[in-house]
Amino acid sequence: MSSDDEQPTEPADGGPEQLALIRETVRRAQVPKAKPRTWRGAALAKDRPVARVMVDKGVLHLDRLWDYAVPEELDAAAQPGVRVRVRFGAGTHQVRGGRREGGGLIDGFLVERLAESDYSGPLAALAHVVSPEPVLSPGMLDLARAVADRYAGSLADILQLAVPPRNGKAEARPSPDPLPPPPAPDPGPWDRYAHGPAFLTSLAAGRTPRAVWTALPGPHWPEELARAVAATLASGRGALVVVPDGRRAARVDEALTALLGPGRHALLTADSGPQKRYGQWLAVRRGAVRAVVGTRAAMFAPVRDLGLVAVWDDGDASHSDDHAPFPHVREVLELRSAHDDCAFLLGSTSCTVEAAQLVESGWARPLVADRARVRAAAPLVRTVGDHDLARDEAARAARLPSLAWQAVREGLRDGPVLVQVPRRGYAPRLACERCRTPARCRHCAGPLAAADERELHCVWCGTAENDWHCPECGGFRLRAQIVGARRTAEELGRAFPAVPVRTSGRDHVLDTVPGRPALVVSTPGAEPVAEGGYTAALLLDGWAMLTRPDLRAGEEALRRWIAAASLVRGQDEGGTVVVVAEPTLRPVQALVRWDPVGHALRELAERAELRFPPVSRMAEATGRGAAVAEFLATAELPPGTEVLGPVPLPVTEPGRGPRRPGDPPVGERWERALLRVPPGSGAALAAALKTAQVSRLARGGTDPVRIRVDPPDIG
Structure with missing residues (x-):
């Protein structure tokens, strides 16, 4: 390794070892290159006897490659990309009184083999090669480094996300032989979009289009993703699709199998189990499978000759990793598209501000349907505001307005009805009591909160606000509502005793429900798919999502509403959606018009004016x-x-x-x-x-x- 006096470690209290690392790094830059010398005097590999290793230490001050000597007996197995075990820690290279002291063994990846080291001291030898299977390619290493730099993180942390844990049984099994490229698919439901067939033709021809796709409501988006993958495979290239959860991955998996048959793609989700998942990952790395659909961790899947990366519903919180350095799928796939010079597809029934920015900047082109098709595919949306609720006796008694009761009764004649209720824990921000404009700081535009009944302060910069007034209407009174799921399923069960009531939420999420009459009460994101589509949907307690203390509150509320409403039958089939929220608010109007792109563009312009992300x-x-x-x-x-x-x-x-x-x-x-x-x-x-x-x-x-x-x- 790289020190003959003191080897850096990661002590609990910092201290001299970390200072020694900095001094050692400076000293190494000043010494000439030399052949490696080991403390044992063991025979070294004759060709390229130096191994450069990325050790599995996810701390920033050790985020670099370390040199080790390659013993002759490990020469054949110690190839770039394999997993190795090395000694790393205090005393790794110390020799005192004729006794060698060694550090602890730690995992790592052999990155490259060199003829010389830029360090003149003795190098520790590789302890052993864990497996001769190369799991880290140079391209994946470059991508991991780019992601680490973007998120101010360590390369080791990214590699932990990119390379799954080893499973010996899966590694011992051979992968199947690769299948020949399939024929280019017909456009199918892509015909509904103005440039949809041209997008597939471009993929099949081996080109690299980049598009932001606003999908029409309904059940066709898995098939549309599958046809984009098939067109890419027809060009002899690979494809990668990342979705938020296992339920949606299963829908795309089913669509790919129906279109291409079995054996042409891999499904990478946590539900598969470690052995099956690692076996599928190895089949992708070995080139036996050229297409992947999976959840967040699949964004680093080692697809050969990558021709397309696609992400579905990029606004879903599941796409943001909860482990340092917290990469987001959308950003990683953008880096992969640039790094591998491949096509990029961002799809959703809604539209995030980041997606709108990609189109506005010219980096991607829009894929949208004309307004006539949108109106035909989307359900009829009706609104119930505060004034309606105040005059509604039924709403005061049971929280559901008369319009909602009527929609439920009519919908239950022909099929199931969906009821979306915000999950517990939504904490709203303050807003103007008169016009509902969010209360923001005059200094940094951050949201205001109430420390007590008399004093307001900004939750971003901490500045006190003693004389707030609404910039839109001049009002000076604030309001806040905290509304959650108030036993909605029990209330509906009492109101409709002859109708079964199903619930879907955090503890128990349903994948599908039959097309028979039933009430399905769900929290946002857990809505099951109904056979034939829901006849109606109720979106309750809209203020609970619109008044969350979050910059994305309006965008997220609209995304949740559109995701639920997309499961309802189109207006031509009698599908109806009732949203309980103030009709004049921008997200509610966007839902009524079914215009998520227009909402995202207006949000983007407003954030540019206020210097909010993603503009800043x-x-x-x-x-x-x-x-x-x-x-x-x-x-x-x-x-x-x-x-x-x-x-x-x-x-x-x-x-x-x-x-x-x-x-x-x-x-x-x-x-x-x-x-x-x-x-x-x-x-x-x-x-x-x-x-x-x-x-x-x-x-x-x-x-x-x-x-x-x-x-x-x-x-």
């Missing part, structure tokens, strides 16, 4: 107050960086909801600072944050400071 880039630093303050004081941030905060985060109570990696310890008060940079400075901000974190760790900083670039929730 943001990062957050969270930790104990003193640690965050020290980190900000020492970071050399790029010009134009605006620091908002720090502000206190809510104290986590014991047993209060699921915890994610990096969350504050229970009962401790952490603080958060937001860093905002102008367009074009995102890479510089990520590099500055990574450098500051490395420097802090090298100085012995023990208090954790979590860095997250492009945080999904900045409310």
Whole structure:
């Protein structure tokens, strides 16, 4: 390895070992290259006796490659891309009193073989090769490094996400022989889009179109994705499709099997189990299978000759990884499209602001249907606002307005009716009582919160607001509503005793329901697919989603509503949707017109004016107050960086909801600072944050400071 006096380790309290690493790195840059020498004097490989290894240490101050000597007996197996075990830790290369002291064994990936090392001291030898199966290609290594740099993270952390754990039984089994390319498919339902057939033709011809696809409501999107994959395979290239969850992956899997037959694609989801999943992953890496459909981790699938990357419903929170450095599927696939020079397809029945930005910038082209087809495919949407509820005796008694009862009764004559109820825990932000405009800070445009009944403050920069008034209507009174699922299933069951009531939510999610009359009560994202489509849908408690303390509240509410309404039969078949929300609000109007693209474009223009993501880039630093303050004081941030905060985060109570990696310890008060940079400075901000974190760790900083670039929730 790379030190003859002291080998860096990861002590609990930082200390001299980390300082020694920095001194050693500087010293190595000043010494001439030399042949490797081992402490045993063992015979080395005659050809390229130096192995450069990426050790599995996901800490930033050790984020580099390390040189090891290749013993002669491991020469044949120690090839680039294989898993190895090496000694890593304090004393790895020390020889005291004739006794060798060794560090602990740790996993790693052999990246390359070299004739010489740029280090003049003795090199530790590879302990052994875990498997001769090469699992890390040079292209995947370059992609992982690009993702790590974008998110200010370590390469080892990205490789943990990209390469699944080894399974010996799966590795011992041979993969099937690859099948010849299939014929190019017919456009099928792609005929409904203006440029749909041309997109498939371009894929089949081996070209690399990039498109943002706003899918029509209904059950056809899995088949449309399958036809895009088939067209790519017809060109002799591979394809990758990433969806938010296993239920939707199963629908695309079924569509691919129906279109291409078995054996042409791999399904990579957690539901498959470690052995089957690793076997499928190996079949992809070996080139036996050229198409992949899977959930988040599949974004790094090693598809040979990649010709198309596609992501479905990029606004779903499942696409953002919960482990450092928190990469997002959409961004990773954009990097893959540029890195591998392949086609890109972002599809959804809705449209995120990031998707709209891709079109506005010219990086991708829109794939949309004309308004006539949209009106025919979408259900009729009706609204119930606060004034309607105030005059409605039925709504006051049972929370459901008369219009909703009528829609349920009529819908149950022909089939099932869907009822979407926001899940528990939606915490709204403050808004104007008169016009419902969200209350924002005059200094940074962040959302306002109430510390008590008298004092307002910004949750981004912490500035107090003592004289707020609405910039739209001049009102000075605020309102907030907290509405959740109020035993909706029980209420509907009492109202319709002869109709079965099914529930779908976090504890039990239904995949499908029969086409018979029934009431299906679901939380957002857990709606099952009905055979033949739902006859009607009720979208209750719209304020619970529209008033969440989140920059994306309106966009997310519209996405959830459209996802549920897309399961309802079209207007020509009598499908009806009733949404309980103020009709004048922008997301409600977008739902009525079925215009998610127009809503996203207006949101994008507004965010550009307020310097919000994705027009500007943001990062957050969270930790104990003193640690965050020290980190900000020492970071050399790029010009134009605006620091908002720090502000206190809510104290986590014991047993209060699921915890994610990096969350504050229970009962401790952490603080958060937001860093905002102008367009074009995102890479510089990520590099500055990574450098500051490395420097802090090298100085012995023990208090954790979590860095997250492009945080999904900045409310």
